Amino acid sequence: MAEALNSVYKAELIDRREWSGVIEVMAETSKWVAWYNHVRLHSALHYRPPIEAHSDWIKQQTTTGVAA
Structure with a gap:
């Protein structure tokens, strides 16, 4: 699962442009994760x-009395 997520991240963000440095990559990664x-x-x-x-799952757990 983690490898699939990493592939999506690299294809959608990292491989699409040239980066000026680590700070730029970190800032854009934060936006992408959000x-x-x-x-x-x-x-x-x-x-x-x-x-x-x-959020809906948490509400359902709360209303049915199931501990999360």
Whole structure:
């Protein structure tokens, strides 16, 4: 799973441009991770962002009394 994520990261961000240095890569990586976790629509989650699906799961656990 981690290797698949790394491949997506490299294909979508790293390999698409020339970088001026490590600081620039770190800043853009931070933005990409935020997008990946909070904005992108995931087909396996019925085209919802992962953070929304996780939030719904937490609410469900709370309302059903299941410990997270």
